[in-house]
Amino acid sequence: MREYYFDNSATSNPKPQCIIEKVQKAIIELNGNPGRSGYKKAIKIDREIYNTRVKIAEFFNIKNPLQIAFTSNASESLNFAIKGAGFHDCHIITSVLEHNSVLRPLHYLEDEKNVTLSFLEPVDTTEELIKNLSSLLRKDTKAIVINHISNVTGYIYDIEAIGNFCKENNLLFIVDTSQSAGFADINVEKQNINILCFTGHKSLFGIQGTGGIYVEEGLVLNPLLEGGTGSFSKLPRQPKTMPELLECGTLNTPGILSLNAGIDFINSVGLNKIREHEYNLAKLFIDKISNLENIIIYGDKDKFRGPVVSINIEGITSSDFAAILNEEFNICTRSGFHCAPLAHKYLGTYDYGCVRFSFGYFNTEEEILYAADAIKEISEYILKEKF
């Protein structure tokens, strides 16, 4: 039976053929240790890795590609940012839509570094956003850490407005772009982003085990890890220069090269086209199911959003709903809490979670119609069983 994959927020699937070919090339032709040895192949690998930094820098409008360090995923990047920026005895603003990759490092600061947190809620307009930020701002506020696009509701925070607010109030701006890189326009200069954390295996089409962090020039994080960098070998401690500061141990060459091909793929299709396609799928999905009487759709149905739609059927748990979708219709979704407990508190789904459909570039309208029909069938069955 054909599989219908709607779990692209967890990891994008399938990967474009060019990614598979690039990984294969990395393993077969370029298998050596980058940044360590001086033989021809090692230098070639080094060049490919630098080239990837340059492509990512262009993608996010980062001036100096060497300010980007590769990591294993967004969680690692966010830990480097939040725990490495030296926050203590201060206040940080974040949001109710954060993933645990942001919340847990922030709670660590709360527990260990006397940091107080405030939580911003999603709003309809930029005016309300700034008003709410202003009311949360304190004399000891040092930073805003925000999830650009929610992995539960697809809500998009206006990061340009927040970035300007940070600049005006001298706050560090840390952005989690896990759900937005490869969908939304991200420009660190225009959006005043000081630290940008990204993951490679979602909408950037890289393989799992890839991610990165951009740190604005002049900002030096405390490295959480120390070890071999292939350079500055006589220094007793981790070098203070990027990217070595945050790149400890052998790099994930196949993964980094997959990201290189992922950026090429996005550029060849066009980010606007990808965004339009994914948004249209989400909209079609919402249109098709919003008239079903026992279906609850979370988030604003009419507002522009990321390609993520979370729903419930009244009367059954989200895990049962996802299990039926998978067992009976071979549809892959994610039920439960999506590592975002506060988002579920905010939505009123803290007890039972919800089922998330997340669409990707390779999903088609036909697949959306199939999913909508499946939901209709389940919804009618539940209604019939109830009476």
Ligand SMILES: Cc1ncc(COP(=O)(O)O)c(C=O)c1O
């Ligand atoms: C908003 C958000 N932040 C962070 C992460 C963590 O990403 P990774 O698994 O690549 O560390 C995710 C993953 O689902 C996410 O959706």
